[in-house]
Amino acid sequence: MKETKIKSKDLTLYYGTKMALNNISLDIPEKQVTAFIGPSGCGKSTYLRTLNRMNDLIPGVKITGEVLVDDFNIYDKNVDSVNLRKKIGMVFQKSNPFAKSIFENVAYGPRINGQNDKKKLKEIVEMSLQRAAIWDEVKDRIHDSALGLSGGQQQRLCIARTLAVDPEIILMDEPASALDPLSTSKIEELIFALKENYTIIIVTHNMQQAARVSDNTAFFYLGELIEYGKTKKIFTNPEKKQTEEYITGRFG
Amino acid sequence: MGATGLSVVLIIAVIVLMLVIIIIGGKNQLSWEFLTSFPKDGMTKGGIFPAIYGTALMVIIMSVAAVPFGAITALYLTEYAREESFIAKTVQFAVRTLSMVPSIIFGLFGLGFFIKFVGGGMDKAFFGGQLTWAQPNILWASLTMALLTLPVVIVSVEESIHSVPRDLREASLALGATKWQTIRKVVLPGARSGILTGTILAVSRGAGEVAPILFTGAAYYLATLPHSLSDQFMSLGYHIYIMSTQSVNVDQTLPIQFATTLVLLLLTFTLNLVAVLIRSRLRRSH
Numbered sequence: 001m002k003e004t005k006i007k008s009k010d011l012t013l014y015y016g017t018k019m020a021l022n023n024i025s026l027d028i029p030e031k032q033v034t035a036f037i038g039p040s041g042c043g044k045s046t047y048l049r050t051l052n053r054m055n056d057l058i059p060g061v062k063i064t065g066e067v068l069v070d071d072f073n074i075y076d077k078n079v080d081s082v083n084l085r086k087k088i089g090m091v092f093q094k095s096n097p098f099a100k101s102i103f104e105n106v107a108y109g110p111r112i113n114g115q116n117d118k119k120k121l122k123e124i125v126e127m128s129l130q131r132a133a134i135w136d137e138v139k140d141r142i143h144d145s146a147l148g149l150s151g152g153q154q155q156r157l158c159i160a161r162t163l164a165v166d167p168e169i170i171l172m173d174e175p176a177s178a179l180d181p182l183s184t185s186k187i188e189e190l191i192f193a194l195k196e197n198y199t200i201i202i203v204t205h206n207m208q209q210a211a212r213v214s215d216n217t218a219f220f221y222l223g224e225l226i227e228y229g230k231t232k233k234i235f236t237n238p239e240k241k242q243t244e245e246y247i248t249g250r251f252g
Numbered sequence: 253m254g255a256t257g258l259s260v261v262l263i264i265a266v267i268v269l270m271l272v273i274i275i276i277g278g279k280n281q282l283s284w285e286f287l288t289s290f291p292k293d294g295m296t297k298g299g300i301f302p303a304i305y306g307t308a309l310m311v312i313i314m315s316v317a318a319v320p321f322g323a324i325t326a327l328y329l330t331e332y333a334r335e336e337s338f339i340a341k342t343v344q345f346a347v348r349t350l351s352m353v354p355s356i357i358f359g360l361f362g363l364g365f366f367i368k369f370v371g372g373g374m375d376k377a378f379f380g381g382q383l384t385w386a387q388p389n390i391l392w393a394s395l396t397m398a399l400l401t402l403p404v405v406i407v408s409v410e411e412s413i414h415s416v417p418r419d420l421r422e423a424s425l426a427l428g429a430t431k432w433q434t435i436r437k438v439v440l441p442g443a444r445s446g447i448l449t450g451t452i453l454a455v456s457r458g459a460g461e462v463a464p465i466l467f468t469g470a471a472y473y474l475a476t477l478p479h480s481l482s483d484q485f486m487s488l489g490y491h492i493y494i495m496s497t498q499s500v501n502v503d504q505t506l507p508i509q510f511a512t513t514l515v516l517l518l519l520t521f522t523l524n525l526v527a528v529l530i531r532s533r534l535r536r537s538h
Contacts, residue, residue, distance in 0.1 A: 054426065060335070086428035095417040098438060106436070158423070196389055236329040 005030030006088075006169060007201045011050060011065035013043075020046050022223045023065070031167075035231065037208035038220035039251065042205045047220065048171050051201065052088040053081040069169070075233070086113065089162035091237045093174040095154035095251070097146035097161070101136050102129075105157060109134045109165035124164050132160035133190050152183025159190065170194065173204040176209070190214050204212060207247060211235050219243045267507035274517065278510030286511060294500045300512050305477050306485030310465070311455045313394035313481075314401065319451050321398075323404030323443075326332060330413045331435055342401075351403035355463040362396030362468035385480065391481035392467025398465050401454035403459070408453060412446020413439055450528045460516060462489040471500070489515045 004027045007130070013021040021043050028034050036044035049055045049190045051067060053074060074084055097105050106125040107130075115121060125142070129135040134156040137151070146157055155175060162170060176184040189202055190211050204210050210217055211231060218228040219242075227243045228235065236242045245251055265319060285299060292298035325343065333340035371386035379385075416439050424434040462470070471484040472494055476483045495509045 011340060051425065054422070057422075057425065075424045082428055082430050085426055085427075090428075091427040092419060092422065094419060096417075096423040098423065099442065108424070108429075112427060112433055112437075161423075161427065 002029035004028065004030055006051060006067070007199075008050070009066045010205045011047070011063070011067060012047060013050060013055065014062040016060045020223050021050070024225050026218060026225060027197065027230060028201060030199045031195060031197070032215040033195050033202060033213035034145075034216040034218065035212055036201065036203045036218050036220060036247070037205070037207060037210050038226075039124075039246065040205070042220040043223040044218075044220045045173050046223075048173055048201060048203050049090075051169070051171055052085050052090055056081055086165050087167055088169045088171060089167035089171045091155070091158050091162055091170065091175045094178055095151060095158050097149070097154050097157050099145070099147060101143045102146045102149070102157060103142045106161050106164045108204065109161060113165070128164040129157075129208040131163050133186065134160060134173070145241060152184075152186060154180050155179060155183070155187060156190065159187075163194075167198065169199045169201070172200065174203055174205060177205065184209070184231070190194070196230045197238060207235075221246070225248075258298055259413050260344050262338070264325050265407045270515075272511040274510055276505060276510075278312060278512075278514040281507040281511035282514065287515070291473065295495065295508075296499065296501055300488070300491060300508070300515065302474060302477055303486040303488045303491040303512070304515070306470075307459050307488045309478060310390055310394050310397065310469075310485060311458045313390065314397045314458050315451055315455060317329075317395055318454055319447065320400035322402050322450065322454075323409045323447055325402075326406045326409035326413060327440075330410055331431075331439065347403050347406050350399070352437075355400060355461050356466075358396050358400045358464040358466060359466050361399070362392055362464060366392040366395055367468060387472075388467060388469045388484055389482045390469050390478050393465040393485070396464045396468045397458045397461065400461060401457050404453045404457060405447075405450040408447045408450030409443060412449070415446075416442035434488050445530050445533070449531050452523050452530070454529040456520045456527070457521070460520050462493055463489070465490065488512060488519075494515065 007025075007027040010025040011021055012019065022043065025042075025045055035047060038044045039203050046055065050063060055061050055063065065075075067075055069087070071086075073079070074081075093121060098108060100108070103125055106128050107121050110121060110231060111123050115124070126135065126139075129142075134153060137153060138157075141148075146154065149157060155178075159170075161176075177186045179187065188209065191202065194200060195215075200212075202214065214231045216229065217234040219226045219234065219238075219240075221242055227238060227240045229239075234243065237243045238247060287299060287304065288301050289299035290302055291300065325347075329340060329343060333343070345470060367386055371392065374385040400407060420438050420442075421434050424438045425431075429437070439444060463474045465487060469484055470487050470490040474484060474486055490511050492509060495505050495512065
């Protein structure tokens, strides 16, 4: 049985007076892939962003409850959210490489952390690009602008960029939704390979993807956690009626 | 052709007419010697080099004062101040008002504040009352001009900071960067063109305005170039003015007036064109 890497206790979030998350308690095991599914607006992305405190950036947001990473509450008053994000990385729905070279994109994180040794940076960049399964495609143009890459390549570059900071947890917010099927399957292969070393949480609106890629699945609806369990069980024998209706496409 | 078409033609016709008159009047006077020599014979002959030099020096000092200050203000307004806060609203209001003030008012302000108040204070404090800084010079003129062009710089920089997409900032923060690191490494590089455009527009405006430097530093005629901040200077705009109203023989100096006007026009036109090109390249890449 895998250890719990990150879990939330009664996590509630308000955008002003509107409640977006209602008492979410969820245990996510380490070095597995956990998928969040649910219809648009159900809160799955919002919940994902509470895990690395990206919601802090939105004015008027109120959060109660706890999120514990390795038994340590990240919403504690003394926690530095900047350092937290080095441990918990994020890949966004639309790839967002910086307007810099491929090399500088991946080196961005290590540089922020004070790594300035040229040799070390080269090593980190190469290793990250390899881990993101894109090294062969870019090794001959590593100083070219990242904006010249295709959509799928840019997304894998963003994954490499996240890996370069050496996080323990990787949050992915619909990472393949803007990509063509071939790029999507490359990303899914990548996720499968990465889970050996990282805890991965992926938000997806594509249920087949969740079924293919994840070990555990959480179904969200209208800001509540409806059901959570092993992916196989959720998709073949869900306990809640709402889950079954969503899975079979009766709504959402 | 409707009313709009007609007015466009009219405006273009007026501009072309002005240009043609100026070019015909001044083209014979233009020469390398004209641009590099001093005026002679009571300014009825010779060149306009000191005016070119003075204008250039003044806009440089003006830029050194206005650009960093304007960029920092723009940065503060866009990245740090909450949009609805009292400070943000006050600064925005001040910038807008500043951009509407007639340029002669800046001249008066420069006289009253920089020359009399600051200069006078400096003289009392450091020179025992002896008249050193409480008089027109290139420093006060440049600072006065900097106030005039500040809104242009601020707006340009604000525009380019806003054009850096939000998802790039999120990407940086998600990698564990602080807000200041994100600004330094992602936002400011993206704002570079805006800072450049703002500077060029400010320089182009500052090179041509006369009223602000009228009583703060421009001089009728100087035999030498300004060496220090406490010297006065000659300027292209002011030179055109005095040539056409106060020279010994206004008719004889007509070619010089036209040529000087042409030089100033070419200068401001080129600067504006460069700024427009940079700006359109910036817009296209987003």
